[in-house]
Amino acid sequence: MSDQPKNQSGENRRSKSRTDSPVEAPSSVQAVPSASEYTGDDERQYTLANRRRFLKQAGVAAGLAAGAAWTSLAPPSWPLSIRDPDGERGKPKKDILRLPETGFAVDASATAPVLGVARGNDVDAMVRAAIDNIGGIGRFIRRGDVVVIKPNVAFERVAVLGATSNPEVLQALIRVVLSAGADEVRVADNPIESPEACFARSGIRKAALDAGARLFLPTSGSFETLHVPGATWIENWPFFWRPFRGANKVIGIAPVKDHNLCRASMTTKNWYGLLGGRRNQFHQDIHGIISDLALMLRPTFVLLDGSRVLFRSGPTGGSLADVRPGQTIVASTDTLAVDSFGWDDLLGRKGEELPAYFAKAEKRGLGTTDWRSVSIKETQVG
Amino acid sequence: MSEKKNKKVVRLKVLQPNRDGTPWYARSLRITKIRVISQAFFFALFMFLLWVTWFSRLGGYPASLFLELDPLVGFATALATHTIYRHLWFGLIILGVTLLFGRVFCNWMCPYGTLHQFVGWLFNIRGNKDNIDKNRYHSVYQLKYFILAIFLIMAAFGSLQIGLLDPICLLVRTVTVTVAPAMDLVAEDWGLTTISFAPGAPEQRIFSGAWFVGLMIIGLVGMNLVIPRFFCRFLCPLGAFLGFLSRFALWRIDRDVTKCTDCDLCLRRCEGASDPQAALRKSECFVCFNCIDDCPEDALSFRLAPLPIKDRIVGSIKKGTATLFGKKVISKVAETEIKGPDVARRRWVFAGIAGVMAYPFLRLSKAVNNRGFHEKAIRPPGSVAEEEFLERCIKCDQCINVCPTNVLQPSTLAEGGLEGLWTPVMDFSVGFCQLNCTLCTEVCPTGAIQKTSIARKLGRGEYEKDGPIRVGTAFFNRGRCLPWSMETPCVVCEEVCPVSPKAIGTYDEDIIRWDGTKVTLNKPYMRPELCIGCGICERECPVIDDAAVYVTAVGETRSEDRTLLLKSHKDT
Numbered sequence: 001m002s003d004q005p006k007n008q009s010g011e012n013r014r015s016k017s018r019t020d021s022p023v024e025a026p027s028s029v030q031a032v033p034s035a036s037e038y039t040g041d042d043e044r045q046y047t048l049a050n051r052r053r054f055l056k057q058a059g060v061a062a063g064l065a066a067g068a069a070w071t072s073l074a075p076p077s078w079p080l081s082i083r084d085p086d087g088e089r090g091k092p093k094k095d096i097l098r099l100p101e102t103g104f105a106v107d108a109s110a111t112a113p114v115l116g117v118a119r120g121n122d123v124d125a126m127v128r129a130a131i132d133n134i135g136g137i138g139r140f141i142r143r144g145d146v147v148v149i150k151p152n153v154a155f156e157r158v159a160v161l162g163a164t165s166n167p168e169v170l171q172a173l174i175r176v177v178l179s180a181g182a183d184e185v186r187v188a189d190n191p192i193e194s195p196e197a198c199f200a201r202s203g204i205r206k207a208a209l210d211a212g213a214r215l216f217l218p219t220s221g222s223f224e225t226l227h228v229p230g231a232t233w234i235e236n237w238p239f240f241w242r243p244f245r246g247a248n249k250v251i252g253i254a255p256v257k258d259h260n261l262c263r264a265s266m267t268t269k270n271w272y273g274l275l276g277g278r279r280n281q282f283h284q285d286i287h288g289i290i291s292d293l294a295l296m297l298r299p300t301f302v303l304l305d306g307s308r309v310l311f312r313s314g315p316t317g318g319s320l321a322d323v324r325p326g327q328t329i330v331a332s333t334d335t336l337a338v339d340s341f342g343w344d345d346l347l348g349r350k351g352e353e354l355p356a357y358f359a360k361a362e363k364r365g366l367g368t369t370d371w372r373s374v375s376i377k378e379t380q381v382g
Numbered sequence: 383m384s385e386k387k388n389k390k391v392v393r394l395k396v397l398q399p400n401r402d403g404t405p406w407y408a409r410s411l412r413i414t415k416i417r418v419i420s421q422a423f424f425f426a427l428f429m430f431l432l433w434v435t436w437f438s439r440l441g442g443y444p445a446s447l448f449l450e451l452d453p454l455v456g457f458a459t460a461l462a463t464h465t466i467y468r469h470l471w472f473g474l475i476i477l478g479v480t481l482l483f484g485r486v487f488c489n490w491m492c493p494y495g496t497l498h499q500f501v502g503w504l505f506n507i508r509g510n511k512d513n514i515d516k517n518r519y520h521s522v523y524q525l526k527y528f529i530l531a532i533f534l535i536m537a538a539f540g541s542l543q544i545g546l547l548d549p550i551c552l553l554v555r556t557v558t559v560t561v562a563p564a565m566d567l568v569a570e571d572w573g574l575t576t577i578s579f580a581p582g583a584p585e586q587r588i589f590s591g592a593w594f595v596g597l598m599i600i601g602l603v604g605m606n607l608v609i610p611r612f613f614c615r616f617l618c619p620l621g622a623f624l625g626f627l628s629r630f631a632l633w634r635i636d637r638d639v640t641k642c643t644d645c646d647l648c649l650r651r652c653e654g655a656s657d658p659q660a661a662l663r664k665s666e667c668f669v670c671f672n673c674i675d676d677c678p679e680d681a682l683s684f685r686l687a688p689l690p691i692k693d694r695i696v697g698s699i700k701k702g703t704a705t706l707f708g709k710k711v712i713s714k715v716a717e718t719e720i721k722g723p724d725v726a727r728r729r730w731v732f733a734g735i736a737g738v739m740a741y742p743f744l745r746l747s748k749a750v751n752n753r754g755f756h757e758k759a760i761r762p763p764g765s766v767a768e769e770e771f772l773e774r775c776i777k778c779d780q781c782i783n784v785c786p787t788n789v790l791q792p793s794t795l796a797e798g799g800l801e802g803l804w805t806p807v808m809d810f811s812v813g814f815c816q817l818n819c820t821l822c823t824e825v826c827p828t829g830a831i832q833k834t835s836i837a838r839k840l841g842r843g844e845y846e847k848d849g850p851i852r853v854g855t856a857f858f859n860r861g862r863c864l865p866w867s868m869e870t871p872c873v874v875c876e877e878v879c880p881v882s883p884k885a886i887g888t889y890d891e892d893i894i895r896w897d898g899t900k901v902t903l904n905k906p907y908m909r910p911e912l913c914i915g916c917g918i919c920e921r922e923c924p925v926i927d928d929a930a931v932y933v934t935a936v937g938e939t940r941s942e943d944r945t946l947l948l949k950s951h952k953d954t
Binding site for chain 2: 155156157190192193194195196197200201217218219220221259260261278280281283284285286313315316317318319321322
């Protein structure tokens, strides 16, 4: 075997394989000459090329192996390590949020009454009068405030059925709050039925938008875990957080309703609509949870909307026969006092024992359940 | 100055006719471009209408327009019910267009066809030669005519199955069950609720069997990489229906045999595989005009009622002496037209027999009959009785798309059998039927769910005497109910019951629990005359995996055979 032709064939092959497709290259055994078949310069070059390629591949492989080893074996505190020896690191982390320590209440006033009652038929005037009776809107809302208003929009009912907050009252309230210089008014609730439909049917959507408020409907991304120190059931629980981001005042506005389980749903029970998660479990201790709600949210003030009273078949109602006009709106800084007033005066259950959640919440120092013992101012308007 | 003047002249020249006498815009605005614009428009319109099919957007839009325009929906429901419901006469528009121009619907309007064409175009890596081969007619394309024949015969018997494969139904269903929720998942993440399909839905919508519907569209659309327009050529019953009609079309693609050199370049982008290079298969042609665009000899044109020219050729094509009206015939293929679908009579007979057999096979399954029906085959309010329902429902799932609470779900094989597959049923573990909502009745194109007012649904006003529409009846499973079996207060069910007076009452009892504490238990019970089966009790029951109160289909008002309580039949 002479070297010459082999040499040529070797050269041919290498120069060809660079440009041509593999089909046209000499195939099988001939195509892959072993190193021993080369001589002189060719052999040296071949070896060099081989070595370079080997080093490159070995380098890449070693790099990959080292990278994989680092990320999986390096101690968790080292940079780029994703080691998780006990499984703790891989668990989802929840941001736990808190509401302001003292709630959203403004400083107590020695002179202003705790309950401001307005009676009449003109909703606008009643809302103004009720708020004026507890010190006027200027006491609560400052220029630049971001205010969350929480109506009760739990069900897809028209307003006259009394199962939801009266949109006229809400509208009057929003206007009062905006006139006091609030930057933004947000209306938010997490209804039981489909939110979009509840807000539309109840008239709350239109009322809120017309008066210049922003609507917040719950979506799956609107909830965050809220920490309520000392609560029995909801020390850490999903809370409708999105409207509260950046807000500094909270006003509740609740209808007066009979309730099948806790007997009366007014301003304290109204906060239920801010909870997310599996909240239907709370019926197993409804009084406990309502007392937790009083602890969770201490509002700037609340309005008890007694323009209509759902006096039976609550909390859903559904028939005009279950509703009677109440001709009353009450403003208060004490949700328990205003609810006990509603129990006696609006639901007409004076003399009956108050639902158990009143006592539970009072024991926690969250208000007073005897409305006669607090200062009250009553006005008759139009 | 002179330069400026020159420029002006040049500009005007642009607007001057081309040398061959065609207007200036014909240089860039080809008919195929207009076609693409039309396809994009109809696809966008289709998606827009599905997007507005939602509580907060629906005001006044013809949400089910495409389904109503679909002549197969109108024709097949007319076969099954002998009536044309509401807007289904819209199908006449497409029918008329087809009788004039052939299957223009397939390549100018059909959103599913557009999707197939677009995907096929985007991922096409074949060379010209391959493309030409892939676009030749193949006899298996007659499968769609068998499918159509089977579906129509079943429809005549009262089992409407066109919705399984009708492209509009299929695409509405696919968008509803898979595309829209997937889109919402992303929109929610990015905070783009304004563009999501279900804004204001409290939770991400979920649908039973979404994986299968999704797999189906990926499979069918993916097949375009193997065979262009696979669905349209093989399976589409609407295409078959229009193909059958297009034999009467007045216009068609015509080939000038004195110009045609048999180069086959017209097959390069032929969408329908309709053989424009030889005898045009009118029933297969999608009228996409690609062949006219691609013909280098200008031998193809779209003509009003051209005659087949075979008999007018004088001389012998083989010997090269053939002439047509004095012009030399160049093409070796004499025919220019095949009118109807290429299906032999015996095969029609076979398809007919298959259709006749399919009806009893499906209908004698247990799920769809009054004996042995599934207890969770709960139909939306306003639905007609099950037998008529199966005559009308096209499984388009528009009702499911519009449902604000996600309670409406495409039926799986369990609830509806194969015959009821993807028809709407209510699943109260997912949602509930909202009291004051009748949206599903508004969008149903075929009247499987009849247009129903809220007064009718709730039995108010003039419907007082009829009472409310019941979709089923709620039952308590006392063994799982917290107050009944676990000494634990609850009654969420009573709280949320929306009818007045409530259909759930309670026996109140003070007891001392095992640990000595005193509790009041309100043990719930049903008042069946009042229950409308809305299922909110089941949805809200804290025993979430297998609710302690649950609704089953018995007692539904739409059926005389599935009733529960004794009732007076004085009026009937």
